Amino acid sequence: MEYHDSEKANAVAGRVASFMEEVVLPRERKALATGEPISDDEIEGLWDQAKDRDLFAPQVPEEYGGQGLDFRDMLPSFEQVGRSLIGALAIRANAPQEGNMHTLEMVGTEEQKEEWLRPLVQGEISSAFSMTEPMQGGGSDPKMLQTTAIRDGDEWVINGHKWWTTDGLDADFYLVMARTDLEAHPYEGTSIILVPADADGVNVVRNVPHLGGHAITERTGGHAEIKYENVRVPVENTVGAENEGFQVAQMRLGGGRLTHCMRYSGMTERALEIAKAYLSEREAFGTTLEDKQALRHRIADAETRLHAARTMCRHAARELDRSDARIEIAMAKLFTANVTNDSIDLALQCCGGNGIGKDLPLAHFYEHVRAFRIVDGADEVHRRTIARHAFEDVDETELENVLRFDEDRRIDALDE
Incomplete structure (x- = not known):
């Protein structure tokens, strides 16, 4: 099908498709045939090849080492990498890294971008988004968020219990959703706070066993269960405006x-x-x-x-x-x-x-x-x-017609 994507989008997606067919899919097939996982060194080798082909991190601005595609133009490339179990990872466009890069690029401070975004894009460090909580915490109903961050001088003190933190086992930092104004509605009193994985009180409990958990790479990342117990980080680690998480x-x-x-x-x-x-x-x-x-x-x-x-x-x-x-x-x-x-x-x-x-x-x-x-x-x-x-904008005229129709039917029934 022809979707009339832009010339730039099609050009990049075409190069991504070639990379998938020539390099990534053959390596995936070998891993499936032999059962031997793809090593971290091999993944970094794929990154080098993606860089040589101007395909690496297509969603990230060029100043941070990406290809600078806008959102619509990068979608066809994401479709191509989805053809392989390791396709997104091979060009540094895999979740949750891609979303965390986007978050820091959108609302991070210049200091946060230099310290965390730039090495994250290059694959020098890894990240995770820590939002979902066990019962009865935040999940499908995010208003139920239980994790808190209480301000103590120029620090946040974070306490909470998270799970399904994707890539949480390998992460160098977490973007943690926590309530920072307990008097406000959660939608108006929650912040995202960057927490280094080696901060005191960050306790990775386990990798949650899950469907589809048999990776073909050494770099599994997992879906971590994490407890934050009196974790202290600077208030300047807030990502975006306070209470606008x-x-x-x-x-x-x-x-x-x-x-x-x-x-x-x-x-x-x-x-x-x-x-x-x-x-x-x-x-x-x-x-x-x-x-x-x-x-x-x-x-x-x-x-x-x-x-x-x-x-x-x-x-x-x-x-x-x-x-x-x-x-x-x-x-x-x-x-x-x-x-x-x-x-x-x-x-x-x-x-x-x-x-x-x-x-x-x-x-x-x-x-x-x-x-x-x-x-x-x-x-x-x-x-x-x-x-x-x-149901927000029910047409009042149509509603009146429905009610009038029902009333007419009742009158006709009484006449009969």
């Missing part, structure tokens, strides 16, 4: 949801390509499977829905340049998450025993994609947001 988080998560959508769209496209190649070769009951109408129609439906998802993401990205695009992003994330889940499930089913085997990447895709209906906002949260918007 939710506004900053929304800016981070809005774009992050779309980049996730595009990465998973790329994964879905590759899954369908694998399925179609298999169906064209596999013979059963007298013909190849691609000649079976039921499978052909299911593939057609999957292709149609994937096209719709990719179009929705581009529309939401365009609107994000004009406004917060909250509803457009919610719709795109909800729809894409379900399309990618359904399509990868179909691709695995089409490949039968080869689908559930791990010589192909489909089983890995299947394990990874299920979480997408929960991370970055569960389906139910996005439906709630969309529904609330749908």
